[in-house]
Amino acid sequence: MKVRVRFAPSPTGGLHLGGVRTVLFNYLFARAHGGDFVLRIEDTDQARFVAGAEQYIMDCLQWCGLEPDESPVKEGQYAPYRQSERKHLYAEYAQKLVTEGNAYYAFDTTDDLERMRREMKKDEHSVPQYDKTTRMQMRNSLTLPADEVKTLLDQGTPYVIRIKVPADKTVTLTDMIRGEVSFDSNLVDDKVLLKADGMPTYHLAVVVDDYLMKITHAFRGEEWLPSAPVHVLLWENLGWKESMPQWAHLPLILKPDGNGKLSKRDGDRLGFPVYAMNWTDPKTNETTKGFREMGFIPQAFVNMLAMLGWNDGTGQEVFSLDELVQKFDIGRVHKGGAKFDFEKAKWFNHQYIQHTDNEELAKLAAPYVEKELGIGNLDLGLLSTVVPLIKDRCTLLPDFWEQGHFFFRTPTTIDEAAIKDKWNDQKQQFFTAWTGILTATDNWNHQDLENSFNEEVTKHGLKKGDVMLPLRIMLVGGKFGPGVFVIAEVIGKEETMKRIKHITG
């Protein structure tokens, strides 16, 4: 049987780290087994639906290089791929469940439900749930006479369809990561399957679609584990037990400080991204920063995510996507959640910057440099020359500007205090003399520059260290950057002289 996996997000907002990791594991599994990776949009919640989120999710997958084989815009033979467009299918199967006694109509209003829960809470030992202990006190097709149910239905009374969870049954499922997990059906509540608006809930939709789309392996977050018994029951009641996918409930990605699931808020609070790419909420117009815009290389981002909850046991940490396809093993995924460490994430990006070739890096860094320069057509030749000089000290793509702006523009802020502190006539005379020599020279390369600098230092009875730092500050503005003479060579004679004279007068 052909392996088929799916990523099934709700289009409600930005794409979270954990979501991308789920995509990645799906993708790796599909590629390794010659299977299909499907993107299905779970847009059944009309209240939380956000326009543009679907396109955004696809853009994120594209940026990450994890594109699906089938999706709403690349339909395969199981179209449509949006649940809102499959609405009629769910109603059909919900009806079947009712007919066969595995589900029932419920007419309770929101107030009814609230009242029931309030009543139940008074008794400390009971749990406010719509289940076998309470359903016979509610208004549904199990308690109402058949003709009354028919009348209500004919009158168009709003209703939902709930699963009738059987009593005294142990529901067991085998998880590829956790092994056998079992639940007591007496503690599982009668989940709503079909909502009053005719849309299915996740529980019904995921089962119906996984079945119809012939999904063989289902990866999802650990938060779904508690509702897994409902899904297993549905697979059984619909008569599809033999086709049920193999489950894998992925560990959660936790916040770095304290505990709990990593959320967008944590990123805002701690100053790192949580979403793959910038996300602008269409309602509030508020933009949340993404890994892409923060300056991550997609391959580094993906690599980092792979190592969050998985490793190949050898200690290797840097893997290409192809290597991951080859080595990824769902059985080696951890059971426990992992706290997200932004420092480590940056380390991965630093690794990728060191291993990416200079031409490619220049292209990646160009947008950030152009933005700072306020131009749109930067000379990539110059950037390519600069890249190898500063890549060691760049962790994120914007660092190419931070570390190399003086190659493109005369420094705007110069740490003059660091020069003036120990300034004296001797140094003043040295620079005057040396710039005089520079004016006359035609050999503008770092080696000759350094030689003439050394000679002049000796002539003036100075130590090289006395004037190296001032020269550096004149050229770059501060105490950082690659070798000064190399910088002078790159920025050229005119610019070098200009920067020195700006300080020495």
Place this chain on the structure above:
RNA sequence: GGCGUGUUGGUCAAUCGGUUAAGACGCCUCCCUUUCACGGAGGAAUGACGGGUUCGACUCCCGUACAUGCUACCA
């Protein structure tokens, strides 16, 4: 509260009954570097707790604690 899941240094983690308990990030020291980094060499730091099982337990079992997830006509 109930149910589920989990627990090796600050963080990510290897180990799958016998090791001086790897490695990485971060941190500290030193070297390299007349800047800042990179790099190199060192260092501090770990099996939640209590019972079993076993010749032997980080590893298996039970309990406790703690953490986390779920307990919506949200996913």
